[in-house]
Amino acid sequence: MxxxxxxxxxxxxxxxxxxxxxxxxxxxxxxxxxxxxxxxxxxxxxxxxxxxxxxxxxxxxxxxxxxxxxxxxxxxxxxxxxxxxxxxxxxxxxxxxxxxxxxxxxxxxxxxxxLDCAPGGLGDWLADIVTGALVVAPDLDDAEGLDASLASLTTGSDPVVDKRPAYMVQHYSKPGKDLQLAATEHTRSVIKPVDHPDFPGAGMGRIVRFAEPQSLSALIDRISCGVGSPKGFPIAIPQGSSVDGISVRSVGICAGSGGGLLADLRDVDLLFTGELSHHEALAAIERGQCVITLFHSNTExxxxxxxxxxxxxxxxxxxxxxxxxxxxxxxxxxxxxxxxxxxxxxxxxxxxxxxxxxxxxx
Missing domain, CATH: 3.40.1390.30 (NIF3 (NGG1p interacting factor 3)-like)
Incomplete structure (x- = not known):
C-alpha cells in the first residue's frame, strides 16, 4: 500500500x-x-x-x-x-x-x-507613515546629519572632499516609538481599486490628501522614522527649488516599484515609492512634483x-x-x-x- x-x-x-x-x-x-x-x-x-x-x-x-x-x-x-x-x-x-x-x-x-492591495495592508501602512506625527524630537546627531545632507542637495556642495568613500550597508532596523501613525488629518483613496465582496476599499496604491499643507522636510522625517531610520535615501525635487521651501498637499504612494502605478499620476505633489526609473523621476520633477524613493524592498x-x-x-x-x-x-x-x-x-x-x-x- x-x-x-x-x-x-x-x-x-x-x-x-x-x-x-x-x-x-x-x-x-x-x-x-x-x-x-x-x-x-x-x-x-x-x-x-x-x-x-x-x-x-x-x-x-x-x-x-x-x-x-x-x-x-x-x-x-x-x-x-x-x-x-x-x-x-x-x-x-x-x-x-x-x-x-x-x-x-x-x-x-x-x-x-x-498584501499590497488589502485594506490595512502594505499600502495603508505606508500611508499611515506619511500621515504620522513625530511625538519625540529626532536625535540631535541625526537631525544635524539630515540638515547637512539636505544642504548638499540645495547648495551644490560636493560631500566628497579629501576623503575616501567607505561602503556602508544600512539595513532595516525596527522603527522607533516616536512616530504616531496616521495622526495628521487627511483623506485617502485607492489608485487602482479592486472589487472584492469581503474587502471593501481594496486596491493598489494610495493617494493621501492633507487637510493642511505639510512641509517636505516633515514628510522626510516621518518616512525616515517609520521605515527604520536609514542613513539616507534618494529625493528628487524640481530644479531651482529647495527642500525647506516645498509644501506638500497630496502624496501618491506605491510599495516596491511604483513606475507603472504612479508615472501618470498628475494631481499629486509627491510620489513616494521604492523605486522609479531615471526618466520617470525626470518627468515628475519637470511637472513640478517631488519624488522620494527608499530602494525597492525598504518600502516593504x-x-x-x-x-x-x-x-x-x-x-x-x-x-x-x-x-x-x-x-x-x-x-x-x-x-x-x-x-x-x-x-x-x-x-x-x-x-x-x-x-x-x-x-x-x-
Whole structure:
C-alpha cells in the first residue's frame, strides 16, 4: 500500500491563516504569482518546529537561516517563482534554494500584491507613515546629519572632499516609538481599486490628501522614522527649488516599484515609492512634483516587523487550534498525533533579509 503524501499540518494552518488575512484573489493575477509556491512533504521522522519565518526576499542567506531554525514555513513577500519552470536543478541558485527547502520539509508561501492591495495592508501602512506625527524630537546627531545632507542637495556642495568613500550597508532596523501613525488629518483613496465582496476599499496604491499643507522636510522625517531610520535615501525635487521651501498637499504612494502605478499620476505633489526609473523621476520633477524613493524592498520590510508578525501570529494560533481539533477526529498514525499535540506557535522576521543596495558614505 502506497503511503499518502501530505504537507505538515502546521504548514497547512499557516497557509490557511495567510489566505484569510490576504486572499490570493486580491493579487494582480495578470502578472503576479502569489500563493503556496512550494509545498514540502511532511516527514514525521524529522518534524520541523511550529514556526514561521517572514522575509521580503527568499535569498540563500534566508534559506540558511530557516534551515538552521528548523522553521516549517517561509512567508516570502516576493515570489521566488514568477514564470513556468522547465526543470529544477542545482545549477540555478534560486532553484537550488527550493530544492534544499523541500528536502528539509520547509514550505514557501508568497502574498506579494495581495498584501499590497488589502485594506490595512502594505499600502495603508505606508500611508499611515506619511500621515504620522513625530511625538519625540529626532536625535540631535541625526537631525544635524539630515540638515547637512539636505544642504548638499540645495547648495551644490560636493560631500566628497579629501576623503575616501567607505561602503556602508544600512539595513532595516525596527522603527522607533516616536512616530504616531496616521495622526495628521487627511483623506485617502485607492489608485487602482479592486472589487472584492469581503474587502471593501481594496486596491493598489494610495493617494493621501492633507487637510493642511505639510512641509517636505516633515514628510522626510516621518518616512525616515517609520521605515527604520536609514542613513539616507534618494529625493528628487524640481530644479531651482529647495527642500525647506516645498509644501506638500497630496502624496501618491506605491510599495516596491511604483513606475507603472504612479508615472501618470498628475494631481499629486509627491510620489513616494521604492523605486522609479531615471526618466520617470525626470518627468515628475519637470511637472513640478517631488519624488522620494527608499530602494525597492525598504518600502516593504518594515511592514513585516510592524504589522504582519503580530497579525499572523494571532491568526495562526486560531487556525492551528481549529486544524488540530479537526485532525484529531480522523484516523491518523502516531507520528501525526505527535505533531497535533504540539501547541507551540512562533512567527519571526528574518534577521538576514535585506535590500541588495547599501549606501557609499563619504
Amino acid at each position: 502506497a503511503l499518502s503524501v501530505t504537507s505538515a499540518p502546521f504548514s497547512r494552518a499557516v497557509v490557511s491563516a495567510m489566505r484569510k488575512l490576504y486572499p490570493e484573489s486580491l493579487a494582480e493575477k495578470s502578472w503576479d504569482n502569489t500563493g503556496l509556491l512550494l509545498e514540502a512533504p511532511f516527514d514525521p521522522l524529522r518534524r520541523q518546529m511550529n514556526s514561521v519565518l517572514l522575509t521580503v526576499d527568499l535569498t540563500k542567506a534566508v534559506v540558511d537561516e530557516a534551515i538552521e531554525r528548523s522553521d516549517s514555513v517561509i512567508i516570502a513577500y516576493h515570489p521566488i517563482i514568477f514564470r513556468g519552470l522547465k526543470s529544477i536543478t542545482l545549477d540555478n541558485t534560486q532553484q537550488q534554494s527550493l530544492l534544499r527547502l523541500a528536502a528539509e520539509g520547509i514550505s514557501v508561501y508568497s502574498p506579494h500584491t495581495a 520590510r518594515g511592514f513585516l516587523h510592524s504589522v504582519l508578525r503580530t497579525q499572523l501570529l494571532g491568526k495562526v494560533r486560531e487556525e492551528w487550534a481549529l486544524l488540530r481539533a479537526e485532525e484529531r477526529e480522523k484516523e491518523g498514525g502516531k507520528e501525526m498525533s505527535e505533531a497535533l499535540e504540539d501547541e507551540y506557535v512562533s512567527v519571526e522576521v528574518s534577521e538576514r533579509d535585506r535590500d541588495p543596495y547599501g549606501l557609499a558614505i563619504a
